[in-house]
Structure formats: C-alpha cells, structure tokens
Amino acid sequence: MGERRTAHSFCRICSGSCGVMLDIEDDRIVAIRGDKAHPLTRGYACMKGLQAPDMLHGPDRVTQALRRQKDGAHVPVPVDEALDEIAERLKGIIEAHGPRSVAGWRGTNPWFQTLSHYALPGWLASLGSDQFYSSMTIDQSAKWVAMERIGVWAAGRHMATESDVWMLVGNNPLVSVSAGALSFNPQKTLKALKERGMKLIVVDPRRTQTAEMADLHLALRPGEDVTLAAGLLHVILREGREDKMFCEQFVAGMDALRAAVAPFTPDAVARRAGVDRDMLVEAAHIFAAGPKGCVQTGTGPDMGPHSNLAEHLYECLNVICGRFPRAGDVVGNPGVMSPRTPRRAQVAPPRRRWTKGRPSRVRGIGPMQGEMMAGTLAEEIMAPDADRVRSLFVVGGNPASSMPDQRRMVDALRALDLLVLVDPTFNETARLADFILPARLLYEVPAVPLLNVETYFFPMPFAQYTPAVVPAPPETQDDWRYLWDISRRLGVPYRFNGMDLDMERAPTSEALLAMLLDRSQVPLDTIARYPSGHLFDVAEQRVEASDRDARFEVMPTDVAEELAGVARESDHARSAEFPLRLIAHRVRETYNGQYRLLPKIRQRMATNRAWCHPDDLRDAGFAEDDIVDIVSSFGRVPAVLGADAAVRRGAVAMTHGFGGLPDDPEDVREAGANPNQLIDAVRDCEPINAMPRMTAIPIRIEARG
Numbered sequence: 142m143g144e145r146r147t148a149h150s151f152c153r154i155c156s157g158s159c160g161v162m163l164d165i166e167d168d169r170i171v172a173i174r175g176d177k178a179h180p181l182t183r184g185y186a187c188m189k190g191l192q193a194p195d196m197l198h199g200p201d202r203v204t205q206a207l208r209r210q211k212d213g214a215h216v217p218v219p220v221d222e223a224l225d226e227i228a229e230r231l232k233g234i235i236e237a238h239g240p241r242s243v244a245g246w247r248g249t250n251p252w253f254q255t256l257s258h259y260a261l262p263g264w265l266a267s268l269g270s271d272q273f274y275s276s277m278t279i280d281q282s283a284k285w286v287a288m289e290r291i292g293v294w295a296a297g298r299h300m301a302t303e304s305d306v307w308m309l310v311g312n313n314p315l316v317s318v319s320a321g322a323l324s325f326n327p328q329k330t331l332k333a334l335k336e337r338g339m340k341l342i343v344v345d346p347r348r349t350q351t352a353e354m355a356d357l358h359l360a361l362r363p364g365e366d367v368t369l370a371a372g373l374l375h376v377i378l379r380e381g382r383e384d385k386m387f388c389e390q391f392v393a394g395m396d397a398l399r400a401a402v403a404p405f406t407p408d409a410v411a412r413r414a415g416v417d418r419d420m421l422v423e424a425a426h427i428f429a430a431g432p433k434g435c436v437q438t439g440t441g442p443d444m445g446p447h448s449n450l451a452e453h454l455y456e457c458l459n460v461i462c463g464r465f466p467r468a469g470d471v472v473g474n475p476g477v478m479s480p481r482t483p484r485r486a487q488v489a490p491p492r493r494r495w496t497k498g499r500p501s502r503v504r505g506i507g508p509m510q511g512e513m514m515a516g517t518l519a520e521e522i523m524a525p526d527a528d529r530v531r532s533l534f535v536v537g538g539n540p541a542s543s544m545p546d547q548r549r550m551v552d553a554l555r556a557l558d559l560l561v562l563v564d565p566t567f568n569e570t571a572r573l574a575d576f577i578l579p580a581r582l583l584y585e586v587p588a589v590p591l592l593n594v595e596t597y598f599f600p601m602p603f604a605q606y607t608p609a610v611v612p613a614p615p616e617t618q619d620d621w622r623y624l625w626d627i628s629r630r631l632g633v634p635y636r637f638n639g640m641d642l643d644m645e646r647a648p649t650s651e652a653l654l655a656m657l658l659d660r661s662q663v664p665l666d667t668i669a670r671y672p673s674g675h676l677f678d679v680a681e682q683r684v685e686a687s688d689r690d691a692r693f694e695v696m697p698t699d700v701a702e703e704l705a706g707v708a709r710e711s712d713h714a715r716s717a718e719f720p721l722r723l724i725a726h727r728v729r730e731t732y733n734g735q736y737r738l739l740p741k742i743r744q745r746m747a748t749n750r751a752w753c754h755p756d757d758l759r760d761a762g763f764a765e766d767d768i769v770d771i772v773s774s775f776g777r778v779p780a781v782l783g784a785d786a787a788v789r790r791g792a793v794a795m796t797h798g799f800g801g802l803p804d805d806p807e808d809v810r811e812a813g814a815n816p817n818q819l820i821d822a823v824r825d826c827e828p829i830n831a832m833p834r835m836t837a838i839p840i841r842i843e844a845r846g
C-alpha cells in the first residue's frame with residue numbers, strides 16, 4: 142500500500158461550497174465525505190460532489206492537449222506545440238481582422254474556481270477585445286436589467302437568516318444549491334429557519350423538493366410570472382400594505398406602478414396564472430407582513446417570457462415593502478476576503494448602462510457588467526462583417542450543448558477560424574474544437590469560496606482557503622496559465638483583474654490568489670490556518686446614514702409599456718397547436734452538461750425524461766416510458782416520457798445538458814436529447830439583453846411515427 146493521507150478542502154462544483162475530507166492514496170483521491178467541522182455545511186455533500194474520485198481520475202478525463210486533424214479526429218500534441226500554434230494562428234487573425242474578432246466564453250464552473258473566474262475577461266481586454274460572453278446572459282441577466290432600471294439598495298438586502306418571510310420564485314435550492322445564503326446545506330438551513338418561525342412561500346409550476354417545505358406553494362402556469370408578480374403588487378398596494386414611509390423617502394413612480402398593476406386583480410391573475418385566488422391574496426399578505434424578508438428569484442422567471450419584466454416586478458415587491466437594512470442595522474457579513482466598503486442606507490440610482498457601451502454588431506445590443514450578451518454570439522460569428530468573431534476561447538463551458546438553438550450555435554462554432562477549449566472533459570464543444578487544452582480540476586488548484594459574492598452568499602463572516610491537495614496530471618496547467626502563455630507568445634501583457642502580470646516569469650497560482658486577496662480583511666495566511674473554514678471575528682459593521690438623495694424607479698415608461706402589452710395579451714393559456722409548456726429545471730444528478738457520463742450517475746439517470754402529470758399522460762393516451770417527439774414551433778426532439786404528479790397539469794419538465802450534437806445517431810434512452818433544439822434564440826428573446834426563452838416554451842407531444 143502506498144502513502145495514505147487525509148486532506149481538508151471544499152467542493153467547487155456549485156455555490157454550495159461544501160467542506161469535504163479527502164482520503165488520498167498515492168496522490169489519488171480514493172474516498173470523499175462531507176466535513177462535519179465546516180461551520181456552514183456541517184458534513185453535507187451531494188452525490189455530484191462525491192463523484193470526485195471518478196471525475197479526477199476516471200478514464201474520460203482529458204489529460205493531454207489535443208489537436209484536431211483535417212479528418213476531424215483529435216490527436217494528442219505536446220502542450221507547448223499546441224500553444225505555439227494557437228498563438229501563431231491567433232496573431233494572424235488579430236492582424237488581419239482586429240482584436241474584436243477574438244471572443245471568449247466562460248461557462249459555469251469557472252465561477253467557483255477563484256482564478257478561473259477572472260482569467261478570460263482581463264485576457265480579452267488586454268488583447269483589445271470587448272467580446273466576452275458568459276452563461277450569465279443565458280440564465281439570470283434579467284437581474285442585471287432590473288438593477289439597471291430600478292436601482293440598487295447600497296446596503297444590500299435582508300438575509301434569510303434574519304427574515305420573517307422568504308419567497309422563492311422559480312428557484313429550487315434543495316436541488317440547485319444556488320440561492321444566496323440558502324446555498325449551504327440547504328435542507329438543514331431551511332428547516333432551521335422555519336423552526337425559528339420564518340414563513341416560506343414558493344412559486345413554481347412543480348411541487349419541488351423546496352415547495353414541499355413551503356407554508357404556501359403557488360403552482361403557477363409556466364411563463365405567468367409577470368401576471369403573478371403584478372397580482373401580488375396589486376393586492377399590497379390596493380390594501381395599503383406597502384412600507385409607506387420607505388416609499389415616501391426612497392421610491393419614485395408609485396402612482397405609475399399603481400396604475401400599471403391595476404388590471405391585475407386577484408380574479409384576473411388567478412384565472413390567467415392558474416393559481417387559487419385566495420392563496421394569491423394570502424401570499425401577498427404574508428409577504429407584506431414581514432417585516433423582514435425577501436423575494437428571491439431563480440432561473441424559472443429569469444428564463445421565461447418577459448423575463449426582464451418579471452424580474453422587475455418581483456424586485457418591486459422588495460422595494461415597496463422596504464426589504465432592506467436601514468441606518469444603524471448590523472451588517473450580517475461585512476466580508477472577510479474582500480476589503481470593507483461602507484454600506485449606506487440609500488439608493489444607488491438606475492443607470493441603464495447597456496445604453497452606454499459599444500453595442501453588438503448584430504441587433505445593436507449593448508453590453509452589461511463588462512459582458513456581451515450570449516444570445517447574440519452565434520450571429521456575431523456568422524455576421525458578414527470583416528471583423529466578425531473568428532476565434533473563440535472557451536474556458537470551462539460547453540456552448541455546443543448549453544446554448545439555445547443548438548443547431549445554429551453548432552454551425553457558428555464550425556464557422557470559426559479557431560476554436561480553443563480549456564476543459565477537463567471531451568464535451569460536445571470539444572468535438573468541434575481545433576485545440577483542447579487539458580484543464581486542472583478542483584482539488585488540483587488553490588481556491589477560496591465565492592470571493593466576488595461573499596457578502597451576499599455567506600450570511601456570516603465566513604472564509605476558507607484550500608491549497609491544491611492532489612497533484613494535477615503532469616501535462617495540465619491552470620486555466621489562467623494557458624492564457625498567460627498565449628499572451629507571452631503574442632508579446633502582449635496580461636491584465637488579470639486589473640493587475641499587470643509579470644510576463645517574464647509567470648506567478649504561481651498561490652501567488653496570484655494572494656494578489657487577489659491583498660486587501661482582504663483577514664490575511665490569507667490567517668484564513669489558511671483553519672482547514673475546515675472559519676467564522677471570523679471581524680469588527681462589527683453598521684449601516685451608515687444616507688449621504689445622497691436618490692430614488693428607486695419602480696415604473697419607468699418602457700417597463701409600463703411592456704406590462705400594458707402583457708395585460709392586453711389574450712389566449713396566453715392554450716393554443717390548440719402547442720397546448721403544453723416545456724419547463725426547464727435542474728436535477729441532483731447532473732450539473733448542466735456535466736457528470737452524466739460518470740458510471741454511478743449513468744446508473745441512476747441515463748436520459749433526461751420529459752416529466753408530465755400522470756393525468757395529462759393518461760388523457761393524451763401516452764404511458765410512462767413511451768418514446769415521443771417534443772415539438773415546438775421551432776424544432777423537434779425525441780424524449781422518454783415520465784409520470785410525476787409534482788408537475789402541474791399542462792407543464793412538461795425536461796432538464797438540459799443531455800444529447801450529443803444535432804443529428805448524432807443516438808438512442809434517446811441512452812443519451813437523452815437536447816431541449817435547446819426547440820428554442821429560437823432570435824425570435825423569442827427579450828429586448829435589452831437578448832435573453833432567449835428557455836422555459837415555458839409552447840410545445841406538443843407527438844407519438845413517434
């Protein structure tokens with residue numbers, strides 16, 4: 142037997158940041174379990190996290206650089222040779238077409254790998270390109286739009302840990318483990334909050350695992366979030382249950398808001414959104430009673446029709462009920478890893494910054510938060526312009542599978558002059574890539590959890606540091622390091638999150654992480670002394686009084702116009718041709734397109750079934766396990782049916798991340814299918830952020846001919 146040791150670390154597959162203990166033998170992870178000493182996750186770890194040994198050391202891991210040959214097959218190539226060739230081709234592309242012809246896509250995982258998160262944006266900017274895209278703009282950019290139109294409370298929001306009521310809308314933390322402070326050991330956390338007296342309201346077309354814990358569950362018709370939110374606002378305003386003093390001081394547009402939600406009476410909303418009228422009114426009462434609490438939205442409303450408007454109205458509930466810390470309140474988490482910033486009891490006014498940056502070549506869509514909108518990426522590649530996107534660097538993502546209108550995206554990726562993927566797996570995008578650079582995985586790189594969102598996610602001043610606890614395969618590099626190597630070959634300095642890197646001698650990842658935390662409130666060395674993470678005793682911070690006079694804008698004219706349009710819409714419920722609504726949801730077994738091929742996951746879930754209410758199946762003459770076609774006005778995919786009474790009638794729930802490339806000859810029972818073939822990324826998308834409609838898609842189910 143070789144050397145055996147146990148290491149502490151934390152999982153970085155999702156925002157759960159679960160503390161783990163790893164048994165390591167001969168530098169390979171042989172066992173993993175939750176770390177009971179972790180102050181927030183207390184021994185919890187989900188089945189994905191527990192697959193680490195297979196994920197790191199399994200046969201499907203990409204451990205060498207690969208180059209695509211003319212015949213389409215990929216062959217191993219020494220990393221330096223790959224980097225030489227990439228740099229040379231990139232140089233040619235930039236010389237001929239300018240730096241804006243180079244784009245980057247950052248997928249989900251880099252979010253949680255501290256250094257990977259910052260790797261691409263600064264790299265592209267140092268090349269002179271603004272073409273940075275991420276998954277944020279196909280999942281929750283409605284939150285950005287809402288912020289830019291309503292404004293933001295500079296002292297943050299109420300935390301669930303201090304709240305009397307919490308409303309989760311299209312957000313299922315018990316599965317997604319993605320819900321701010323409810324992300325840490327979510328079931329135990331929610332249970333404890335409920336025992337303390339917090340009321341939980343869930344708005345979701347499915348009776349989700351989270352809805353099972355709710356005091357009140359509104360199982361709305363998919364895609365009716367605008368109606369439902371307007372109905373809640375209507376009740377609160379009509380009955381004068383808003384926080385009048387707060388509104389008086391901090392809110393502009395109250396009369397316009399009142400007028401805009403006037404048509405959304407409880408009866409009208411109950412009919413249209415398919416919820417019980419009295420429950421709707423009760424939800425408004427419970428929420429308005431507070432006094433502390435929050436509406437928190439997930440992908441459900443943010444991927445649906447009118448997602449920007451839905452997000453706006455849900456946020457208006459927080460605003461008119463004044464759900465924000467006030468001057469003198471103690472700040473739950475003043476931060477540990479980031480510098481302290483003052484929190485003032487005031488509004489940072491709306492800025493509408495998308496109108497200010499350089500818009501996209503196609504459709505003229507402006508950037509937000511330093512990102513171009515992913516809904517336009519395929520067109521940016523296919524555009525006739527000389528400076529169209531010709532080269533794409535993907536770090537930890539799989540756009541060939543994850544993007545709406547899969548066929549168009551795949552055609553676009555094929556049209557690139559250079560596609561480079563930095564990834565530990567041979568995913569669908571890898572099949573199209575010119576080069577795959579083998580990425581290091583969690584446990585092979587140092588990290589801290591949720592650095593850029595620590596004060597929002599961690600309810601208390603928590604921090605942890607993990608070094609790399611197992612060595613990475615010898616031919617792999619850290620994500621950022623590949624980009625540094627390319628910059629060096631191009632002779633261009635690499636700015637990493639505002640820091641100019643030494644281009645003679647690359648820093649180590651540990652040094653780079655220390656640079657990122659150089660203004661932390663607790664020194665990194667001290668954080669590192671607590672291997673299970675720690676709640677740090679940082680000095681108390683209180684919300685300061687306001688030093689400016691600014692107001693939230695609750696009903697600007699563009700929002701009012703869109704809402705009036707929704708009020709006028711008819712026959713939103715049923716069309717004879719597409720009577721059902723396909724809804725997006727996540728499952729415990731997979732993370733987007735990841736883990737489905739790991740042996741233990743495949744045993745549990747080989748395919749992404751289309752889940753329907755058993756009565757809907759029976760009425761349509763179908764049975765569980767039938768293979769059918771799911772048909773939208775845009776496309777058609779096969780699916781295996783499943784019966785699930787938790788799905789409301791009229792909805793069909795199917796998760797994403799399954800299936801291969803379009804036209805792969807696959808057995809749907811073995812490979813699943815990709816719902817992105819049903820989604821039109823151009824016609825059915827929102828103004829401002831080009832956000833496609835990824836849920837509540839009108840469909841029908843057809844027997845396979």
Ligand SMILES: Nc1nc2c(c(=O)[nH]1)N[C@H]1C(S)=C(S)[C@@H](COP(=O)(O)OP(=O)(O)OC[C@H]3O[C@@H](n4cnc5c(=O)[nH]c(N)nc54)[C@H](O)[C@@H]3O)O[C@H]1N2
Nearest residue numbers: 248249250276280537538539543563566580725733734797
């Ligand atoms: N139809 C439909 N489509 C959807 C959705 C939906 O609900 N419905 N959801 C959307 C959402 S919310 C998102 S966020 C996107 C996700 O879109 P993507 O991020 O493009 O897709 P993922 O499958 O998450 O790909 C992540 C990749 O990161 C790799 N990876 C893991 N760890 C590391 C690492 O440390 N370094 C590097 N370099 N790579 C790593 C994995 O191997 C994987 O290939 O998909 C979207 N697509």
Ligand SMILES: Nc1nc2c(c(=O)[nH]1)N[C@H]1C(S)=C(S)[C@@H](COP(=O)(O)OP(=O)(O)OC[C@H]3O[C@@H](n4cnc5c(=O)[nH]c(N)nc54)[C@H](O)[C@@H]3O)O[C@H]1N2
Nearest residue numbers: 311312313317319363364439440441726727728731732733
């Ligand atoms: N296990 C696991 N965890 C994940 C992921 C994963 O793939 N697997 N993905 C990660 C990513 S990238 C993200 S962005 C987060 C997302 O985190 P969440 O937003 O919590 O994602 P879901 O768990 O899919 O919850 C969305 C809910 O919206 C509901 N819904 C669908 N349509 C509608 C609608 O029209 N209106 C309303 N109100 N609800 C609707 C669905 O039934 C579902 O329960 O999760 C992250 N965590």
Ligand code: SF4
Nearest residue numbers: 152157158159187190
């Ligand atoms: S919940 Fe998230 S962080 Fe925790 S073990 Fe699962 S995947 Fe990892």
Ligand SMILES: [Mo]
Nearest residue numbers: 249276277280
């Ligand atoms: Mo996402």
